[in-house]
Amino acid sequence: MNRLQIKSSTLLSIGGSVAAVAVALLLGALVMSASGASPVEAYQALWDGAFVGRRSIAETLVYSAPLILGGLAFALSSRAGLFNIGIEGQLITGGFVAGLVGAWDLGLPGSVYVPLALASGALGGMVWGFIPGFLKAKTGAHEVITTIMLNYLAMRGITYLVLRRDDVLPVDPSFIATQKVVDAAKLPILLDRTRLHLGIIIAIVAALVLWYVLFHTRFGYNVRAVGLSKGASAYGGIKWGATVTIAMALAGGLAGLAGAGESLGLHGRHWATAPGYGFTAIAVGLVGRNHPLGVIFSGILFGALNAGGPSMQSADVSKEIVQLIQGFIILAIAALEVVNRLPAIRSRLARRSAAQKAGA
Amino acid sequence: MEDFFTLDLLTRILRVTTPLIFAALGGLICERSGVINIALEGLMLIGAFFAVAGTYWTGNVFAGLLIGMACAMVGALIHAVWSITFRGDQIVVGTAVNLIALGLTAFLVKAIWGAAGGSDRVHSLPKVGSMSILVPVAFALVPVVAFILFRTKQGLRLQACGEHPQAAVSAGIDITRYRYLAVLSSGLLAGLGGAYLSIGNLNYFTLDMTNGRGFIALAAVILGGWSPWGALAAALLFGAAEGVQVQGQSTPGFPISSDLMVAMPYIVTLIAITLFVKTRSGPAGLGTHATTS
Known part of the structure; x- marks a missing residue:
């Protein structure tokens, strides 16, 4: 058999995600028409803003990086059977810790400082993911x-x-942010005269690592087993509590890495505002079917929506429509689950009518 | 410190507790029927927005209130169709409703008033003393909901749908109908809570003005052990934390930093949920369907 042959179930999931996005874009177009704007012009502007030209593509990838990492965090927790709505908190905790470490000026060379700052951000997110995992397990x-x-x-x-503890921490109350990250702790820029930083590479590598861990290691097997059935996995000797706690901590670490990338790569400091990526990350995970490789693509899709959103202003459509479309995408995915279940529903109805006939 | 414990503090606590009571009662009815509702946040936001928009369009604040509640019920209908008829994951669907509420209200604020941050000022609902008339309404609703849930046939049937959906179906209860009614009621009540924020307490809408109150209300439901009086007590606890924080901010020499006081409700919820989760559990059939497909 051809090893490259793709399973039909995989094709069905990909098709489902594509259909959900298409339905959501259509619904978005209806809202735009209702508000008197031209959806064709708006989507053209969205496309141009996201993919046409070097700078647009760079911006799309800049937005994709935290969304891919956040989507991976959601996917990992979901695989363990937990619904992680806390990605936002894990992400900003990671961003804040990385921002602090980057602003402290430890006098290290970049080759040491960057990994250290990234790791401390991941650790911050890990703590914030460990807490709910541990509480759930215990x-x-x-x-x-x-x-x-x-x-x-x-x-x-x-x-x-950031507002009150500038006596001990490198924070700047007037900016409601940490102080500027020193140059040695900044992520390198990949493309001249753009904001594209190392974060996107980190995200893609993280996706590949997570794919390997989930599908080719014992731990990954345990995670998927407890997610599918707590009882059956316990019967198979897998410790449910330890597995969900570690999975949540690692998911928090991925989200923390997303925040660290924003602080060290994009903003050069951590702003004490919530970017709202935590909720988009849920959509990214769902559209990517909680598969690390699927999450790369859905992360880039949502990155494009965010990067191109402001361009729709030229067609008199405010960028907030993007949030609405994200909600529609989740609804469409949830509705598609019904279609997937149709054979089961049909056979149930058939059984019922057969039973009625037998009764009569 | 003498100026801290004043009548002002009491009215402040009542004012911030009110929207939590409305949303918590809605969430309570919904969860008692077996449907998880994390969409409360978005439903409140829809209610808050359309109450202002409705008042702006009709020039009548009571019409605005009704429009706000009706639109929140439309949002709840989406939650119901997807959660009950489509048998979708109720948490996923709730997340979608929340995102749609955020996006739709932000989009419409710009489309209607041309400003990005919030709406124009409109009339607000009449007041009793310094408080909106909705404040006593919220407190009066607690015994009403308790009576309906525990003392009427419909209330007991509703609980059966949440406790043991299969048994409810065997007993001939139209579980789909009860769950739809419950989710729609939660939309109505959450919408009322949202409308209180925009045209009750204030007279305008700002982006994301619910600011997590729907989630806090849901926490109050759980903390209150899924009972109306328990939910009221929990809502008062959260309201007191917020009220004390606001009052502390305006009291010179108040010992605790107000920034830390704002975090109190969340810490209290975390601790309480961790401690009480074993002694208080929700309806047994929460999030499940009567038949498996």
Whole structure:
């Protein structure tokens, strides 16, 4: 058999994601028409803003990097059976810690400083992911509520630290941000006269590593097993508690890396605002079918939507439509699940009518 | 410090608790029927926006209130169709509704008022003393919801749909109908809570003005053990934390940093949920369907 042959189920998932995006773009067009704008012009502007020209492509990839990493964080937690709504908090915690380490000026050369700052950002996110994982494993506290609370806690806590603790931390209260990251800790720029930094490479490498871990290591097998069935995996000797805790911590680490890339690569400091990437990351994970390689593509898609969004202004469409389209995409994906279940529903109906006939 | 414990503090607490009560009662009814509702946040935002837009369009604040509630119910209908009829993952669907609410309100604010940050000023609902008339309404709704849930046939049937959907179906209860009604009620109540924020407490809409209150309300439902009185107590706890923080900010010499006080509700929720999760669990059939497909 040809090893390159793709399984039909994979093709179905890809087709489903493409169809969901198409339906969502169509719904977005309806909203634009209703507000009196031309959807054709708006989408043309979106396309130009995202893909036409060197600078546009660079911007798309700049936006894609944190979304791919956030999408991977969502995918990893989902594979372990947890719904990680806390990516936002994990991301800003990572960005803040990386921003602090980068601003401290430790006098290190870039070859040491950059990995150190990135790792500390990942560690910050890991702590913020470990907490809900650990609470879930130990007490059963539902991760949706704990991660939402941790999101707000991270936002409030970081705001407090940057505004009030400039006595001990390298923060700048007048900017509501950390101080500037020193040059040695900055991620290198990949393309002259653009903002494209190393973050996109880090994201793609992370996706490949996660793909390997999920599908070719024992830990990855355990993660997928507990996600599919807590009971059956326990019967097979897999420790559920340890697995979900580690999976959530690693997911937090991926999100923290996303935030670190923003601080060290894009902004040169951590701004104490919430970028809202945590929620987009959920859409990225869902469209990528929680598969690391799928997440690369859906991350670039959402990066393009974000990068090209402001260009739609030229067609009198505000960039907020992008958020709306993201919501539509999730709804469309959820609706497609129904279509996937149709054979099962049909056979159930057939059984029911057969039973009724037998009864009569 | 003497100026800290004043009547002002009390009214402040009542004011910030009110939207939480509305949304928590809505979330409670929804979850009691077996449908998880993290869309409360988005439904509140839709209610807040369309209450202002409706008042702006009609020039009548009561018409605005009704329009806000009706639009939140439309949002809830999406949640219901996807969660109940399509049997989608209820958390995924709730996330979608929240994103749509954020995007739609931001888009419409620009389309209607041309400004990016918020709406023009409109009339606000009448006040009783210094508080909106919706404040007493929220508190009065608690016993009403408790009565409906625990003392009426419909309320008990609703609970059966959440506790044991299969048994409810066997007993001849139209579980789909009850769940739809429950989700729609949560839209109505969350919309009311949102409208309180925009045309009750203030007289305009700003972007993302719910600022996590829908999520806090959901936490109040869980913390309150899925009972109306428990939810009220939890909502008051969160309201007190926020009220004390705002009051502390305007009281010179208040010992705790107000930035840290803002974080209190979240810390309280985290600790409480961790401690109580074993003794208080939700409806057994939460998030499940009557039949497996």
